[in-house]
Amino acid sequence: MKKTILVLAMTFFLTSCYRDVEQIKKDAPLFLKQRGYTITSYDGYESCFISGGLVAYVVKDTSGLTYSLEIMEWQGEYHIYNQKCFNAVSSK
Secondary structure, eight states: OHHHHHHHHHHHHHHGGGTTHHHHHHHHHHHHHHTTOEEEEEEEEEEETTTEEEEEEEEEOTTSOEEEEEEEEETTEEEEEEEEESSOOOOO
16 A cells, blocks of 8 residues: 555656646747747746746747747746847857
8 A cells, every 4th residue: 555655646746747837838928928028939848846847938039139948837927947048249
């Protein structure tokens, strides 16, 4: 019985890492549009054991800069993580 409970608990823990991915994929276009971004491409997703999943995109802002970023849901709010600009110009 203990082994069954352990297996079920591990299965739930590992599969719940992706629990937010489908909802984020549905909500991301509006979330990003409200922040001035246009989605160029969807680049997949990855798991995060504590918070669920991160969904990756390449986006453009209104000035034409291109970014890679990931969106994650945390306690009912969406957050942008790992944002990197591909075509920024250094002032140095």
